[in-house]
Amino acid sequence: MVATPSSAAADRSTQFGRRLRRLAPLYLAVSPFYIVFACFGAFPLVFSLWLSVNRWDGIGDMEFIGLRNFALLLQDPVFFQSIATTVRIFVMATVPMLALALFIAVLLNSKVKFISAYRISYFVPSITSLVSIAIIFGSIFGNTFGVMNALLRSIGVDEVPWLTSPLGIQFTIAVMMIWQYTGYNAILYLAGLQTISPELYEAATMDGANSRQSFFHVTIPQLRPVILFTVVMSTIGGLQLFTQPQVLVGNQGGTERGGLTMSLYLYNQAFVNNNFGYAAAIGWALVAIVLFFSILNYRLGRSGDAEE
């Protein structure tokens, strides 16, 4: 018997139908995730790409303008300023935060009374409402009536315009982030510390290593995956910084736009100016920047591997 092409196709299609019927319940069972992801993940992603080549006020008709939003973006000094601001705050916050977190984690790993109470109290800031933290920091760092400047005055140092100068704003935001997320990172490091086998430390001691040496030659290398994880997470979080500056200095970023981060600028363009297309273009620039830093992190992490 010679199967004609059409009957072969029919065979295949019934086969396909049978397969589909057999697998349908399975697909249905895993579908909720994909449906939710399609609506709230994939669709917004594709839609924002489409938005970025259009002009749209949020309600009316979209107008296709090609790459004009990106061309305007490249000539926009406020955007470049917002990149610099974001990176500066990120560095000012992340480096001390992770160092401090590691130090605290080592302390939390020791055998002291009420250790759980300490662990909990270090974690609490990371689950506290951002808005209330920002309001409290706003009062602490106030120029005339703030506690910080009162302290400075009492030791005879000049007042610092914390919230009315760009560097002061950036510093205050960085301190806020450090206060809030050090505990969270310390808990991550603590989990990492507890997986390090005590035998490694014993062996190091046998070889005559002092505690400083065993910290740098045992603890740090063993913690490297956790450290890489916290660096990547802090990078992604830091580059998307939004709520702290918005509550602290408002939508426009305060004096000299010192607190205008990339995300805040995006928000302004979308929800203050109703330039949704331009905001989408900023969003994609933000994606490129986060991607760049993530690859950088990953490379740095890998080059460490090669050294060993």
Next chain:
Amino acid sequence: MSHTPPISRRALLGLLGVTAGATGLAACTPSGSPSGPTSTAPLAGDGDVTMWFWSGAIDTAIAEAVAQELDGVTVTLEEIGGADYPTKLQTVISGGAGIPDIAGVKGGVFGGDIAQYFPNEDRFHDLLEFGAAEVESNYVSWKWQQCISPDGKMIGFPMDIGPTALMYRADIADDAGLASDAAGVSVETAEWEGFFAWGEELQAANSEVRLLSNIGLVFNLALGQASELFFTTDNTYIGDGEAVRRAWDLAVAAKTRGLSADVGDFTPEWSAALAAGTVVAFPGASWLASGLKSNAPDTEGAWQLAPTPSGAANLGGSFLTVTADSTDPQAAFDVIRLLQSPENQAEAFRTQSLFPSSPGAHELLRDGAEDPFFAGQNTMEVFAASAASKKAAYVSPYDPSVLPALQTELLNVQNSDKDPEAAWTDAQETITRTLQQAGVL
């Protein structure tokens, strides 16, 4: 033991499939159906009116009473929480689903939030078609005009307003040996120049105090009293012209003459300065009075009210709209009309401190408006006079995106001693870019 009826697996899966499919479809439709033509013929309405408002925007008890009064009309009140109310409204209108019949619209600083809807005025009903003109004389005319687009469509209806006055610490002025009672200060501070001079004398007598909290509010008020703002009605940019420049120069003068305490409104520093009595004058809208009262309750009786220097301005206030998707626009308008009647606006002022846009309501509230916080002065008289004398000015859809550039540069002048001329140039350049991004230039 609970006894639940068994649900067949097939039924459950079917249900899941249907709901998942429905959410998928609804959520993934980008721009929704064009809704303009859906309500062309004045259908015999169903009388069901849904109304969106943000917390504190209306008195729900009044709204319910209004619904009772209108035959065959049922009103569903939906309080939409949060500061992102404008975004939520924009989202449903743009999505084309779940749109209320009546939607409240916040006014923004100069009423720009209603103007932002002018380019999409077809998403709203023209209230003049439902008899709005009959009640025009009930409302202050500048507010009425803010509701009307350049094409002559009335997309909003006046709700509350924020007329301005000069609130000041009479006790501090008195201690400094200056004119301190409302009558005397009104004369001294009739113009900005006199107001600044009064402040200089005050600061000379008392080095602890500053006349003003910041220079941004001088800009907002001085611009708010002008008869033109940033654009002409054909959307030509005039924000580098006379009116804006005058307001800018006045704000800069407040800085160069050393009259500003350089604290942002409603920041913790502001509350502290207010409570400590280091700032003397707060030119601001009627709603600022409650901010003063809650932040410095101990200063009751030390305050007085004078008219805003150089003329009345307005900050804030809101509007009600009937959306194009309304199934019964006539009923929706009737609800608005009754809800915003002079009597009901007066009641909303008593219960919610929403300052009426209707002079008739001011009249009803005049008796007994003596406020002990302002040393027994009749505050309604001052604010009503302010509301009545404010000049109308065209607010464009782009005002809300232009204004921040100037405010930011004034902040730089105030806090970073930036050269005012350089700041002005930078502000105008930022505005040019913003308008290019928006496609206006």
